[in-house]
Amino acid sequence: MTFINFNLVDNNPQAVITTNTSGQTSSTTANTYVTINGSEITYTPVAGSNKVIYEIAFYVQALNKASFQNFVLEENVGGSWSIVDNKFGKNISAAANNQNVRDYVYFRFIIPSWSGSRQLRLRGACHAINRHMTYHQMTDWDGTGSVTNRFCNTNLFVYSI
């Protein structure tokens, strides 16, 4: 018997690079979610698949402040967006005053598969007023501060198994 091992992820893999040219600031209002630029995708799982894997990486920053972000994965079913499941929520923070966050966030969600086309997106919000962060833009680079032209791509990879 002969097997041909094409790939680990041959089930309709979708890999997307989004070039960011500006910072994206999350809402300063508590529990007001914004969609992470580059996180939205329309995806059709392969027939017979059990799971859809959604992997995303993007940059977050908050300087000299208390910050907190809750991220949720949402799906659009029949024209209406909703959270896939609250148990998939992910938090990051530096919640005391005068703290910094500089991080490249990498999340992987493994969710039940479905039939047909569906949109997915990642949303972020703070849990309390003014705990916002900025996405995609770095204000320090190559040992210099107050940089205004350095951005990080959003990297997204979705496939079904």
Place this chain on the structure above:
Amino acid sequence: MSYIRQKEVIYSKESNPAAQLIPDSYTEITGSRTELISLNASTKFIYRFCFQIGLASSPSKWFVHIKLQSSNDNFTSHVYDIPGANYNVASDTVSANDNLYRLNTAFFVIDNLVGTNHVRLVCRAYSNSLKPNLHESKWFDGIYDPKIFDPSLIVFEV
């Protein structure tokens, strides 16, 4: 003539690498380099590299710039920064030491490479007073007991 070309899949893991004290000039991260063979610019690769960032002996905080590079001569002379594949990671206290250890995942989608290329991850400290130590945790099981974390790399073509 028709043929089946198997897609490229690369796995590698360092075994007990030396800790890297990162200076304020760009330094290749051990275990991050690999060769990619691409038939055309539309071919995409998923690059996922996991490594440990931690404290040097002093100070007890750190701040690094990290970027992905490519080369068509294995970094002999032609070295290119991949646009937008860059980020900062830092410990989070403004003024005091914060003793942060962190596992970091560099996850990128790579395209626009044609032919045989190498890619690698490089990093530098923001300044000489914010140098991190890679791959090593100095404390384990509640005592001072330096342990090496083996960085691992998975790259595959999609």
